[in-house]
Amino acid sequence: MATPVLDKADATPEPGFADSPYITVTFRVRRFNPEVSAEATWQDFQLEIDPKERVLDGLHKIKWDLDGTLTFRRSCAHGICGSDAMRINGKNRLACKTLIKDINPEKPITIEPIKGLTVLKDLVVDMEPFFQAYRDVMPFLITKDTNEPTRERLQSAEDRERFDDTTKCILCAACTSSCPVFWNDGQYFGPAAIVNAHRFIFDSRDEAGEQRLEILNDRDGVWRCRTTFNCTDACPRGIEVTKAIAEVKRALITRRF
Amino acid sequence: MKIHKYDTVIVGAGGAGMRAAIEATKRSRTAVLTKLYPTRSHTGAAQGGMAAALANVEEDNWEWHTFDTVKGGDYLVDQDAAEILAKEAIDSVLDLEKMGLPFNRTPDGTIDQRRFGGHSRNHGEAPVRRSCYAADRTGHMILQTLYQNCVKEGVEFFNEFYVLDQLMTEVDGVRKSAGVVAYELATGEIHVFQAKAVIYASGGCGKFFKVTSNAHTLTGDGQAAVYRRGLPLEDMEFFQFHPTGIWRMGILLTEGARGEGGILRNKDGERFMEKYAPVMKDLASRDVVSRSIYTEIREGRGCGPEGDHVYLDLTHLPPEQLDAKLPDITEFARTYLGIEPYTDPIPIQPTAHYAMGGIPTNVQGEVLADNTTVVPGLYAAGEVACVSVHGANRLGTNSLLDINVFGRRAGIAAAEYSQKADFVELPENPESLVVEQIERLRNSTGNERVAELRRELQETMDANVMVFRTEQTIKTAVEKIAELRERYKNVAIQDKGKRFNTDLLEAVELGNLLDLAEVMAVSALARKESRGGHYREDYPNRDDVNFMRHTMAYREVGADGTESIRLDYKPVVQTRYQPMERKY
Structure with a gap:
């Protein structure tokens, strides 16, 4: 047998994906829509969610199943496109790179737009x-250069x-x-x-x-x-x-x- | 409603759109309409590299690259286009370097290169180092570099403008592109852009699958806009399933991980790709590897309690190599799976990744109205288009190449056209279709929900038209999609406002996905053979006699308003390579 046997695959469940029960969490989201009111307010949503899901998954559950008016930007959902920076429990993070389990789901999770840029609607700011x-x-x-090199410019690895x-x-x-x-x-x-x-x-x-x-x-x-x-x-x-x-x-x- | 007039309008600001914009802006008054901010495009998620036979680290040449592309595409590739792709690859990479792209370097200071699936020396002898890369964030670097150069050139962007309709006007019996209609997300306002030339570069449509590496926003808006105006879509049955998506989530883990020496293993720890591809092993083409993974899973050798995935094993690679060459994907494993790739294998499964098909174009990026006729003033490039350089299966690193080679070509061709052409008159009430669509959705009192229909669509696509297909499964999908299209007429949204109404746009996007899913399933049903990414268990062999041809799907509307899809076929351009059995 030339190939190593990964015996622990059968023995223990994998680290990130043991079957875990859904938990109930509260998302406390800063809402603002000048078409409706000049005042921003907090709104609570109760969600059943797997703690290994992302905050973005929670926002999608709200938008898709509870309240379609909740507005935020997102695209790639894995931390590459940079669309969904927001203030989660008082700290700036990407919603798609923040897992529920990593931000203490025992207490309400607060979600606000990033600060210092004008809020246009809910979590959307003027970029x-x-x-x-x-x-x-x-x-x-x-x-x-007055003449572009024919090949690439050289650059050392350092x-x-x-x-x-x-x-x-x-x-x-x-x-x-x-x-x-x-x-x-x-x-x-x-x-x-x-x-x-x-x-x-x-x-x-x-x-x-x-x-x-x-x-x-x-x-x-x-x-x-x-x-x-x-x-x-x-x-x-x-x-x-x-x-x-x-x-x-x-x-x-x-x-x- | 506002009316704008530009020589050239580009739809989409990913790699292809911005590469086109850099050329078009130098030559004509150009506007780029994009539903996302430019650097948000999914080009940024591409990881492993961009193929070009630079021969910086070992012997290579563009002819070998052409052959690999043709073979990788299971001979459905138009060989004249593949030759252009491989030849112009070299200057495309050098152009990006001159624009500032920070490629990884060899000890000599030249651009470093690494191995990638399906890329070989001398027509399949052994893997070759052809992929030019910047760690495992090559797409990110390309996107940033192109945006930087758009800033330098003063490219004019309309950010968060959703193009929802393609305007066509008949002039002397010829249907010409007249412009596009866009919806401004911030205000809900409708904008008509009259343009001499329009380039679609709006990306793929992978969101009709559930397990996918695609962004939420990849909903085939460009394909749907031209298809609804009676223009064909080519080879839509060919969709690529990337072998290594993060289990259940579908997030891409680059093939570069296997290029760096990563190995796929089943639950017994066996390096199973040795059985399926004795020469290229883990670096066989993606369709081959994805099928092999599912074969292992189906035969009971999958990993985990449900045996529904396999492992990508990087544990034998030195941590320094992982840190230097694969920093992002190792971080994904830590973030999303809680796994340390230095010591533990990563659970993976194939993930819906890339549409080989799309809007048919010739090698200048000109859109085709049928097998041969060009639509004056209409262009497409990148994943939205089908040139076809990818045929039935795209090779890894050929998509970042495609957007640069054909984005550039389309940008030049469109701008040169708009320099000499006149504006085509807009149709009467150019905004009417979009206004009607928006108002119907906004005012609907139906009882169907967007999210529910999308979920059902994604589930049926995953279950029935993914890696393995049969007549029965495809028919199930066709019927389900028809049902969903019917129910879509009763879809209602909750947000009735004008400002940043993403609820409304998600409903529009679902409509696009439903149209394209139907085209895909109907095209797949008719192709009674297996080729590249399209694998029919009931027809497991390639059938060059009957199916060495591109599918062309047209939307037909009957006198009573009923819609149907008409399929036609287009010959494959073959130059120097005769079809052979495909072995890796």
Whole structure:
């Protein structure tokens, strides 16, 4: 027998999928619809749910079986598209990456829109200021080649690794809308835009680092960051956002990147 | 209602749409209408890579790639198109690198490449390293890079605009594209976009299955819009079931996991793919691997208490390799299954993944009204389209390639057309069909619920037209879909408002899924053979005499208003490769 036998398959149920009874949880959802009322309110929904399901599954149960007017954005449902950032039990998370069992289903689960962006309906916010800040940092490769190379530009594995962390950003706004500076002043670029500037500043192929640093040296730029680490905690992709911001600050001082 | 006028309108902002937009914006006044924000598209969920015979790490060439694509598609591929795909792959990858895409690198600093299913050296001798990748988030990087370049080029986006109708006007006996009608999610307002050229790049329709890797939003809106206007859909019976979806959830675990050395095992720990594909083993093409998995399950060698899945085993790979090459999928296993892939195998099952069929186009992305006639001003690219480069089964890494090669081609062709063409007059009351549809749904007092009908549709599709099909199961699906279509007439929604009415849009999307599911089932019933992703247990062999041809499905409306589907067939373009038995 050349192949190993995975005997534990029969012996014990697999770790994530033992047959578990459904439990009853309360979703306490922040509702707002200016077509109906100018006031936002809390609404409770009782759900029968498998604790290994996602918060997004719970929201779908509400929308599909209880109240079709509940409104939220979602698409891929596994943490890649960045549509469903929301404030769950007071913390910014993706609803599709948060399992019920991981957020204490004993108590009501509170679900609110992310903060600092205008709420348009229920959990839907105006993303335009967020994307504007992103566009303002020139989030694209800039080179000064007069003649494009025939083949690919070369880049060492180490140089590629240098900015790997910040390439993971999915523009979900969980970081920016967790930042107390951003809550108080929507003019601040916010962590996500700085992360995307970092992705190019530290890319060895890019030649516009100085320009981007000047943009971020602005009064609404990196110096507004107060290093509260909310952004790093909020990032569903595990990006070390605060570290990236610190690296941009350091690059501004030393002009080395 | 608002009327807008653009030279070129692109429907969809995923990979194909944005690749087209980068070209079209340089050449013509272009608008991109997208029901999601651009970076939300499901292109971002693609993981493993993009095929191109760069030969950076071992000998390779585009002819071998062409052959693999044709063979992978079980010879239903149009070979002229496959040759373009494989040839232009090389520049497509290099273009993306120049746009800034952070590919993984070799020690020499060139783009690194890895193995993938069905890609071989010298016509099937051994697996070859052809997939250019960025960890296991290549699709994410492509989507971000294309959006970055759209920002750079100043592409004009209309975000959260749902295109619900394709406008056609007859000019001198020729039906031409006149534009599209869109619904603005934020306000409920109807917008008519008059355009010289329209490109559909709105993605797939996998949400008619229950276990699927597809996003909730992949509801075939583009296919349905043109189909309702009497244009054909090609090869809709061919749907790909990716072998490694997370058990029950369907979330994709890249084939790159097997490219990196991952092994599929049954409950006895046996590497069962050795039996089914002695050369390519776990890296046989996806249809072959998915059938093998279900054969193991049916013969009682599945894992778990119900024996309904198998394992993807990565435990023999060094943790550093998993961290560097497969960080996202190992995280999915931890998040959604509570499993540590360093030490435990991951339970998987095949998951509905990709529509090989779609809106028929030629190699310029021009949409076909029948087997040969082009619809002036209408284009399609990406999963919504059928060129056909994927035939009966798409090879892994050929879809990220497809969107770049044919997105670019469609963008250039459409913009060049709109530079020289005139606007076609809009039909009278261009918005009428959409307004009627929206008002009917908003005002309906029927007793059917969208979620319930969708659930029943997904269950019948999973049970009857998935990896294994028979005349009996397909007929069951056809009957069930007919019943659901009837009940859909009584569907009612709860949200009657104008603002962000996603309740309404889900009802519209269900209508699209029902139309396309019917086309799929009817096309599958008529194809009495097994080929690629379409496997008929009652006709287990490929039948090149009777079925070496593309299905073309047309919606017909009788004088009394009854709808039916008419099937026609289109010859396959064969150039250098004669059909052979397919072995891996």
